Amino acid sequence: MVAALKLQAEYPDTVYHVKQGGTGSALSIRDFSLFYGAKQALFDVTMSVENGLVTALIGPSGCGKSTLLRSLNRMNDLIDGLSTSGEITFGGTDIYAPQTDVIALRKRMGMVFQKPNPFPMSIYENVIYPLRVDGVTDKRILNETVERALQGAALWNEVKDRLHESALGMSGGQQQRLCIARAIASEPEVLLMDEPCSALDPIATSKIEELIEELSGHYTIVIVTHNMQQAARVSDNTAFMYLGRLIEYGDTETVFTQPKLEKTHEYVTGRFG
Template sequence: MTDTATITDPAAAAVEPTAYHVREGGDGTVLDVQDFSLWYGNTQALFDVNLKIQKGMVTSLIGPSGCGKSTLLRSFNRMNDLVDDLHISGRIATDGFDIYGPGVDVIALRKRMGMVFQKPNPFAMSIYDNVAYPLRVDGVTKKSVLDEAVERALQSAALWDEAKDRLQQSALGLSGGQQQRLCIARAVASDPEVLLMDEPCSALDPIATAKIENLISALAGEYSIVIVTHSMSQAARVSHNTGFMYLGRIVEYGDTDTVFTNPRNARTDDYVTGRFG
C-alpha cells in the first residue's frame, strides 16, 4: 500500500476528534496551528490540524509512516513551498502573525525556524565555515564576530571540545553523530526561535543518538523544539508534549507521560503499545 493510499483511506473519516491535554509552558505558545489543512495536488495530506506548540518545550510528533509528520514540520518553516501544486487552508501563527500571510519574508521565517534533517547534511567545507555560513549570508565579515559566534554555536551543540582543534578541517571528516551536532550548531548560529528536527537520530548509532537526545534536553528552554521521531522511547525520553498523528490528523496531543501511559484515545493506545504502526 502506498502512503497516498493510506491518507485517502476511508478510515480517515472515522478518526475521532482530537484528545487534547497539553502541558502548557510558562511562556505560552510559539506556534499556533489553527484548522490547518494541506494538499499535494489533489491529495490531502493534513486535515484540520489544531495544535499549540509551547514555547521553550520539546514537542514530539509521532505516528505511523506516511501520516503527515514531516509535512506538518515542513509547514512550520514553509519548506513545503518548494513543492509544485501545493495548497493549504487554515493558519499557522507565530508571535501573532500568520506565517502564510501576505508579505511574510520566507527567508527570515526559515531563520527563526531552524531545520535539522534525518541525514546529517554538512556542507563540503570546513567545520568553521559550516557554522559561520548563516552569518556570512547575513553579511557578517568581521573575524572576531564570526569566531565568537562559531564557538558559541559549537558549545551549544556540545561539539566544541571535539572540534576546537580541527575547525579548519573538512566537516565531512566528522563522524555521523558529530556531523548531526554540527548541523544543529549551524541551525543555532542563525539564532532561531524554534528548532525543527525530522528524525534527527535515525541515521545514528545508539551512543550518537544519546548525545543528540541530551543535547535536545539542554537546548530546550532557550529554544522551542519540535521533533519528529519514529522512536516512541525517544519521544518519551526527550519531550514534554507529544502529538500522535494518524492519516493526516492529530488524534491526540498532550503531555508526554499521559500520551504514553494513559492515553485518552484508543488509537493512540494501540499505537504506543505497539499494536499497530
C-alpha cells in the same frame, strides 16, 4: 485503564492536556489542511506548540509528520501544486499571509534533517554559513559565533583543535551535532528536527537526545520521531498523528501511559507502526 479508553468518535475534537511552558504558545496551528495537488496530506490540524518546550510528532510512516513540520517554516512552498487552508501563527503573525517574509521566517526557525548534511567545507565555515549568507565579515563576531554554537551543540571540546578541517571527516553523530550548531548559529527561536537520529548509532543518538534536553528552554523544539522511546525520553508534549490527522495531543507522560483514545494506546504500545 484500558476500559476507560474511548474511541475518537466519542470525542468532538482532538484531546488536549498539554504541558504549558509558562510563556505561552510559540506556534498556533488552526484547522490547517494541506494538499499535494489533489492528494490531501493534512486534515484540519489544530494544535499549539508551547514556548521553550520539546514537542514530539509521532505516528506511523506517511501520516504527515514531516509535512506538518515543514509547514511550520514553509519549506513545503517549494513543492509544485501545493495548497493549504487554515492558519498557522508564529508569535502572533500568520505564517501563510501573502505579506509574510519567508526568508525572515525561516531564519527564526532552524531546521535539522534526517541525514546529517554538512557542507563540503571546514567545520568553522559550516557553523558560520548562515552568517556568511547574511554578509557578516567581522572576524570577532564569526569566531564568537563558532564557539558559542559549537558549545551549544556539545561539540566544541571535540573539534576546537580542528576547526579548519573538513566537516566531512567527522563521524555521523558529530556531523549531526555540527548541523545543530549551524542551525543555532543565527540564534533562531524554534528548532525543527525531522528524525534527527534515524541515521545514527545508539551512542550518537543518546548524545543528540542529551543535547535536545540542554537546548530545550532556550529554544522551542519540534521533533519528528518514529522512535517512541525517544519521544518519551526527550519531549514534554506529544502529538500522535494518523492518516493526516492529529488524533491525540497531550503531555508526553499522559500520552504514553494514560492515553485518552484507543488508537493512541494501540500505537504507543506497538500494536501497529
